[in-house]
Amino acid sequence: MIKEPFRFGHMELKNRLVMPPMATYYCDAQGQVTDKILDYYGARAKGGNIGLIIVEHAFITQVGMAKKNQLSISRDSDVEGLKKLTAVIKQSGSRVMAQLNHGGAAALSEASGMKPISPSPVVLPEISGMGDPDGSVEMTKEQIAELPGIYVAAARRAKEAGFDGVVIHCAHSYLLNEFYSPLTNKRTDEYGGSLDNRLRIHREVIKAVREEVGPDYTVSIRLGGVDYGMEGGNTFEDAAYAAKVFAEAGVDAIDISGGMSRYMRKGHDEPGYFQDTSRAVKAAVDLPVILTGGVRSLEQAEELLQTGAADLIGVGRPLLADPDWADKAMAEYAG
Numbered sequence: 367m368i369k370e371p372f373r374f375g376h377m378e379l380k381n382r383l384v385m386p387p388m389a390t391y392y393c394d395a396q397g398q399v400t401d402k403i404l405d406y407y408g409a410r411a412k413g414g415n416i417g418l419i420i421v422e423h424a425f426i427t428q429v430g431m432a433k434k435n436q437l438s439i440s441r442d443s444d445v446e447g448l449k450k451l452t453a454v455i456k457q458s459g460s461r462v463m464a465q466l467n468h469g470g471a472a473a474l475s476e477a478s479g480m481k482p483i484s485p486s487p488v489v490l491p492e493i494s495g496m497g498d499p500d501g502s503v504e505m506t507k508e509q510i511a512e513l514p515g516i517y518v519a520a521a522r523r524a525k526e527a528g529f530d531g532v533v534i535h536c537a538h539s540y541l542l543n544e545f546y547s548p549l550t551n552k553r554t555d556e557y558g559g560s561l562d563n564r565l566r567i568h569r570e571v572i573k574a575v576r577e578e579v580g581p582d583y584t585v586s587i588r589l590g591g592v593d594y595g596m597e598g599g600n601t602f603e604d605a606a607y608a609a610k611v612f613a614e615a616g617v618d619a620i621d622i623s624g625g626m627s628r629y630m631r632k633g634h635d636e637p638g639y640f641q642d643t644s645r646a647v648k649a650a651v652d653l654p655v656i657l658t659g660g661v662r663s664l665e666q667a668e669e670l671l672q673t674g675a676a677d678l679i680g681v682g683r684p685l686l687a688d689p690d691w692a693d694k695a696m697a698e699y700a701g
């Protein structure tokens with residue numbers, strides 16, 4: 367199964383192995399593509415053994431820049447460099463997606479030069495361990511109303527730059543995760559309170575992006591489904607409901623990770639440590655689901671696929687450490 371081709375959204379993938387987004391911060395001070403980042407992705411793509419490469423999170427607007435040297439998709443002038451990045455990845459047959467991110471309260475002011483904004487004022491380090499120690503300021507209604515347009519412009523740039531699709535980042539305590547989680551969204555207007563209200567901005571963003579890119583372009587969302595181990599946080603039921611909302615709004619796929627616990631889960635490092643979330647989401651929607659976290663061999667990936675935990679498997683840190691990991695693993699794997 368892992369070696370078999372798979373139709374993901376509007377893309378044909380040569381296999382079901384995914385390189386999940388992992389930030390290198392190898393860009394220049396403005397977030398533009400450098401030779402260093404081209405070499406890094408080129409080295410991982412060259413063997414042609416990774417079906418889908420999702421490039422690290424790119425900031426879509428200056429106030430949402432998470433860290434220094436983060437990749438930018440926030441300006442039209444970024445497109446030329448991004449074209450080089452998609453070309454280097456696609457030349458060996460991998461498909462490539464851009465991850466669109468607004469850092470919210472997790473955006474460091476030392477990087478963006480601005481005070482971070484989020485649904486409610488929070489000192490995020492006390493919740494997720496990330497973000498500005500001085501905290502964030504509450505977004506105004508006007509700032510929220512601008513968000514769909516900001517995502518739309520970034521999605522347009524991704525398409526122009528040759529990405530095969532976009533992943534909207536709603537995990538790891540960044541802005542859209544902050545709207546979704548009751549731990550960070552304390553708003554009393556229509557963007558806070560009930561789960562439906564906490565998912566209002568996601569609906570608006572997904573619909574606007576879909577309208578911009580058209581029906582044949584792949585749009586996925588990375589969902590930090592559950593706030594594992596955090597009292598008052600999102601649950602499996604919330605994740606399943608969110609997935610339904612995203613499906614109705616127009617995404618082609620769901621990519622599962624953690625919420626305020628980020629990409630880790632306390633006390634867990636087994637293969638597929640978010641599989642309880644991915645199974646809940648798969649049961650709720652008829653869309654392909656990616657599962658990432660703790661997978662260290664193709665045998666482990668295969669078992670997760672065979673038992674229905676997900677449709678595609680992400681392998682992150684092994685690929686970060688060893689550019690040839692996928693080539694060796696595919697050559698050695700008998701299945």
Ligand SMILES: Cc1cc2nc3c(=O)[nH]c(=O)nc-3n(C[C@H](O)[C@H](O)[C@H](O)COP(=O)(O)O)c2cc1C
Pocket residue numbers: 386387388389390422423465535537538588623629658659660661680681682683684
């Ligand atoms: C150095 C590093 C950077 C990461 N950057 C991102 C990112 O930009 N966007 C994202 O959604 N996840 C990011 N992640 C999470 C990974 O995509 C992945 O979910 C995580 O590493 C768990 O999978 P693994 O056990 O296979 O490594 C990052 C992880 C690491 C280790």
